[in-house]
Amino acid sequence: MKVVTRFAPSPTGHLHIGGGRTAIFCWLLARHFGGEFRLRIEDTDTERSKQEYTDSILASMKWLGLDWDGDLTYQSQRKDVYNKYVDKLLETGHAYYCDCSVEEVEAMREVARAKGEKPRYNGKCRERGLGYAEGRVVRLKVPAEGRVVFDDMVKGPIAVDVNELDDMVLRRADGMPTYNMAVVVDDYEMGVTHVVRGDDHVSNTPKQILIYQALGLAVPTFGHVPMILGPDKQKLSKRHGARAVVEYQQDGLLPEALVNYLVRLGWSHGDQEIFSLQELVKLFDGKNLNSSAAAFDPDKLQWLNGYYLKHTPLDKAVELTRPFIEKSGLSLDGKNAEAAISLYIERASNLNDLAEQVKPYLQNIEDVVFEEKALNALDGQGKEQIKNVLALVRDTEFTAENLEHVIHDYVETSGVKFKLVGTPLRSALIGLAGGPSIHLIMFALGKAETIKRLERALA
Template sequence: MTDVVTRFAPSPTGYLHIGGARTAIFSWLLARHYGGRFYLRIEDTDLLRSKQEYTDSILASMRWLGLDWDNAPVYQTQRTDLYNSVVARLLADRHAYWCSCTPEKVEAMRKAAKQRGEKPRYNGQCRSRGIGPGQGRCVRLKLPLSGKIVFDDMVKGHIAVDVSELDDMVLRRADGMPTYNLAVVADDYEMGITHVIRGDDHVSNTPRQILIYQALGLSVPRFGHVPMILGHDRQKLSKRHGARAVIEYRRDGLLPAALVSCLARLGWSHGNQELFSLEELVRHFDGTNLNQAAAAFDPAKLEWTNTRFMRDMPLENLAALVSPFVRETGFSVQPKARLVALCAMFRERAGNLLTLAENFRPLLVPAAELAVNKKDAAKHFTEAGKTHLRALTGVFQACDPFAAGKIEEALNSYVANSGQTFKQVAPPLRTALMGFMGGAHLSDIIAFLGKEETLARLARFI
């Protein structure tokens, strides 16, 4: 395939959600698979609804997902000269014309056509009037009087639309602002876009954009319209289905790799493989195997994917990702090896980074601040339980070196010599160390706490 250039073009009228994120992922993967370029364009011409905080959030979300872009982001509000030059070219070549019909008049035309049983549309009243610019006048594209617009969609296959289904669309509004279709064509051509992947809610725009390309004598990019993501009930995806903005998943401690892998599988497949690293996605995503049927988003599947990624990734990488969440809980774990040790102990018991960081808390607070589960304390801090804690105090004081292997050896020796079972000795010890009946392997917990803190915790509950 020749050089592939794709783009993602969000509007900063809200935060980036998973539907837009999936479109960005597909576009990014296609470009990276073929060694091409991927551009980011901010379509901010809706001046009333566009906000800088949304733009900042979109950029941050893209970076978090690992979707880097080539060159600086493009902003449509900074490209008015480009759009005006394209309109001027279409006017000069007589592929466009000035129209003085007011919105009210156009609406009346559409109502009249509908009453006659015809398609509601602008009737082309100003096509042949030869009027020029003026107050309240827009510019319209002069469509061919007959023919079909035909294109092969990467997802939906062969699509043909009769020109009679369309009307002479507005290219520039009476206020001087370009319409969506004009701006998109001008941008995509100027940026050298070869492939456009977007949601299938844009299918109706594609024939109109192709007509603009043809009027300008430009080559048309390849289009791929992916079905919208649905909820589990096959209805339009919303928050009630568990869908959230990408930035919210980040705050909740989801791994970006897990979200990318899960979203890539919504509408695309590679055999029966379920989990993909970013490198695997780049290797396999070539623009084929895109499904025509809409995929359903399952929050439980995303949680499962995230859990798998957390358990399978290198501990050093997991430690780097959880570190900011640990700091948010008010702790700093140094050196890095201690944070790695915590990850090794607790990652099997956490489904996200936020929970993982919270699980570290019992091992990071001093003995006096350890929160204790009252039921576990009442059940295990009996006279028999405290007798074990007193005896273990001496065992651990004598333990040298104070390392996991030696600690486990000493603990097992005590259990064997006490005439008790491990199930009798472990509960009071675990409750004293963790504050509840949970946590990792006892010898790992004790080694992490160190001798002084371990003895302090035992002393507190004796």
Template sequence: MTMIRTRFAPSPTGYLHIGGARTALYSWLHTRRHGGRFVLRIEDTDRERSTPEAVNAILEGMAWLGLDYDEGPFYQTERYDRYREHLQTLLDSGQAYYCYCTKDRLERLRTEQQARKEKPRYDGRCRDLDGPPSEDVADEPVIRFRTPLEGHVVVEDAIRGKVQFLNSELDDLVIARGDGSPTYNFTVVVDDLEMGVTDVIRGDDHLNNTPRQIHLYQALGVEPPRFAHVPMILGEDGKRLSKRHGSVSVLQYRDEGYLPEALLNYLVRLGWSHGDQEVFGVEELIQLFDINDVNHSASTFNPSKLQWLNQQHIMRAAPNHIARHLGPFLAERGVDPAEGPSLEAVVRTQQERAKTLVEMADNSLFFYRRPEAYEEKAARKNFKEGTAEILEHCQHLFAGLPSWDAESIHGVVTEAAEAFDVKMGKVAQPIRVAVSGGAVSPPIDATLELLGREESVARLSAAVEWVRENVG
């Protein structure tokens, strides 16, 4: 059996967007499941719009998602000699020809056809010429492919099934411009041919290119690859996903605190399912994913569902994995995670409640630096008359504990509630505000254990002083 070889071939005219990432994921999963090879090709022939920054954004996005490639990246701009050689092969065999029509003539032809309500198409004027015509001659002729005039092309698509195109509906495709540069449909075929690509998984906006490309494969003497055209992703307004829908760059989701595996999990579900299961690990996806099971209808991007999945992955992941991703977010906020409680221990206390790593980082800052001020609403609600005495009582008991652990800390809170004849919340909440600056934190016993005895006592002491100065 021939080894499966797939490719992801983005154009570096912008970032790696959500639709491209899903295409890359489907190709990657298909390859990994079958023990094949995954090739990365950068289609950078659009010199005006392709930028090194965009190339770097694509490579960075792939790396963050963990979509490792076995070969590449290959750059089309480094392969012009190969394209010229194959162009000459088609010219020599008579399967391609020079077209001398000017832009003006082609525009007039198009206008006339539209006036007759015909589909605009090249009329084959230069198809059988032995040389340039006597008039309306372009300074630089293009090269066109001689498309068969009769019959049809059948695309056996893994997602859409059998799709048939009549050759009579296809005109003679330009495969090289007047300056000699090859066009998209031609370079794709040459690249896939030379890179041994067996399976082409791409967006369904390329479906109409497929019959033309099949003709080119056959003219160059090779069997076309298998095709799978993935349906588009829509925004919640039913229109094609674009910048107006917000975060569509993969790296933007990284910066917003999403885990790569959560985004992969979400993307794979935009068109594929396995029963009613929602949450998948990457290794599980490799075992289960089948390109033939992808739905052929468009999917709708739902940011709320993505956030829910991210929360599920945060809750289920190993703390050391979360810690590796969380560290940079704390660093951005001026915190050195090495100077304070164990980052893994902090993660364990926060995993159950954070939807994103941004939220986890913001809610964990107090572990690494004392709050500069108390949240106004939290202080007003929890720092009352008599609170200073409760906090001071706890402070002294904490200082004298023989063992600093959650169980002993919980015992102090319980004893203080009994001593002042109040509910546990009337003790725990003021302590929470005192040490974190706000009304929300992990369980107070786990929070204080992580902060350590010395820091906890110091923060309680500062709170006692603040309450006595600010509460009547």
């Protein structure tokens, strides 16, 4: 059997990290078994669905590396397809027309509540044999007795008595199918074999299984993953640092770090924490999904991102950092970008942070903001050391190795403590009293810029 999974977001907002994690699980399961991963946009909520959100969701999927198979499906374009299946249920006696008003149905529910029963539609129109008329809905004729049983990939066996369910609406009075009807039709026509989604959908699953059975269709395997909680074990919210995928991209996270982190929030392989995408595809078979909710830890995500950043090749790091540099009106062009970024890539936790740290190398020295400690280092004694080193580097071939020798030899022969040389030099060059080695700063700035900045400090 070919494994086919799907991800079906609603374009009523950006892709949230909870949805992103579900998409990753579905993608990995399909890729592990060499199957298909399908993408469907559930845009039947015409008032809240927006094209900008669809575009954002697709961009986030591509950024995460989650490619999909086949055509992108939009539910809003499939009304006729859904109604064909509703009509089939009417023809086979598995569904019926109902003309009860909203007020009547609510009154039925109130009566049930008063009796201590589950509030539901009482089946008034079930045997009336009504035909089509404008304003009538179509309801599923739920079996009078029995249980809906399924083996959840995450939660194990689940059984629901049909008496807990009512004759749900399949087609509304306006002719639009309901969510559960459309989902069953779409998943069947896409050939979906495994439905992995959030556990807020557990209550929908028995209803959908009844629709599958009424249509005589094979029921897919279901897996419901717990929601992600905040560090305080409460529902994840913005105050916990949980935002849309696109916001993490804008903050300078790497997609491989976010994928790795989200997968581990609900799945494990021994004690291993760091996985390449290739490893995840090889190992993720749908087992070892956690049945309990995991807590989101922003600090751990930043740590993991820092790990991936440190292991990013320098040329790639330059290109990844470029848009964050350009956002502040600066440019990497004509600069020794790799040398500058190499000084901070192991200290930064994200691309935004990295771009901020290399700014002093890209700005005009007049625009560099000097910290107070750096300004204090440019006193008379500091200027004396700058003047002496400047005289030496003017005639030096600018390689990192040569510059290291020049500064080392000067400190040795002058008998001055290195701190009294290094601090004013670093202050003059990048406006900071602390930071990378002096020779590496000079090499990253280049000869002309180094001399210019040292001369300005003396002036």
